[in-house]
Amino acid sequence: MPDTDPRRVVEAVWRIESARIIAGLARMVHDVGLAEELAQDTLVIALEQWPVDGVPDHPGSWLMATAKHRAIDLLRRQTRYQEKLELVGRATAAADDPDLAAELDDYVGDDLLRLVFTTCHPVLSTESRVALTLRLLGGLTTDEIARAYLVPESTVGQRITRAKRTLADKEVPIELPPPSEVAERLASVLEVIYLIFNEGYAATAGDDWMRPALCAEALRLGRILATLAPQEPEVHGLVALMELQASRTAARADADGAPILLQDQDRRRWDRLLIRRGLDALAHTEGTFGPYVLQASIAACHARAARAEDTDWGRIAALYGVLAHVSPSPIVELNRAVAVGHAEGPGPALAIVDGLDLPHYALLPAVRGDLLARLGRTDEAREEFERAAGLTRNARERSLFEARAAALAR
């Protein structure tokens, strides 16, 4: 490829292959830290060789083979040589035998799954899980993660180092969780991916581009996971939720970066491809009612409505009802009240809101104010919006609530 800088080719191939390589190495050496070091060595070799010798014909296979040879060399040098060699006997033989090498590649899916269960292990703090997952599965550099999370690079570096040490100290095996733990461990993996997505979704205009890029990264991780664990409806539920939320990216803020509420968004700017993918993913979850499936089902109601007034609020209210049952929270109840307000009117909605205890949460008085205003109880409504304006820490929200209060004072 004479027209392309080999270094950039190495980078691109690395982005595609690094997670698989690290996952394969982790199975061989039983240590994610060591696996990453070996993978980095491999990257360095590629960066040295490819610009001189040219890019290999099958660069992905080249990286994998080189990495495996590094691991075998290392294991041979280690003191517990014989013992370890038995573990990698298969891999050693495979390196010289194309059939075995192909068979070994069949394990890659499981390797990746083992790796993601390890980087999202509950023994690690949430921020360590996020950093380690982005590093090892996402292939992001420490610098990229730091820019995405608006923290110094050294902080991210420490989180990753500490996470690897914790995994080693606690002798966390790199393996699939036993059946009795799958649900809980999978929930941790999904939580990490959704946290990454939401961090990117919270990015605002002017932020480093790495921040919104976290949405794409989380989506990619979710899509990979859906291929690795297709039997898990909540994985498809999370992917559907992210695809549907990401479909609104272009419509959810105005030119100045001010957020635009769902019902006011220009739906022509919604990404049809992502909506279709979201609905397709949701189709894999029929008959299941996990929290991600339910949230995705609600997002799908909005996605299916060509105009805001076409929204099936009755269905949304019912879905929030189920969600409140599956994972009870006052926030879910507040959202249910909003949906009921659209579906049945402000009276029944107000009855739900009045039963909620959410101190210091600005959206509670804001929703209550809106319902009271629709019921013609103007003075009470104004007081609620004033309360909401006093509670919010978001300047744009505050001016929105103050404007509503002022309009009701006239």
Next chain:
Amino acid sequence: MRYVLLLRSNQPATPPPAGLMEAIMKLGEEATAAGALLDTAGLAPSAAGAKVSLYGGRLSVTDGPFAEAKETISYAIYEVRSKEEAVEWASRFLKLHRDLWDGWEGESDVLKVFGPEDFGN
């Protein structure tokens, strides 16, 4: 970043070899499993299509086949982190054709879809 890849070729006179379709499906699965391939489909020969054009204020519709020597045979939509990644996937598909279908020649346009990253600061 989203890219559209359009594959164009001069098909050889020989029929496509049996293994090619299988290999293409496998690579497509890999690209999907990598979270990169969002959508793809094969395109029927232009004889089944038409061209609508506007030149000199005159709208005209011409049935296929088109005069171009090459036929556009498939499209694919990728979500990747750099142009080089999209180029890498395109290269992998072309290498399949090279390895499995003697005499096949063609090209893939790798076109970037405008995204938020093109308008930000």
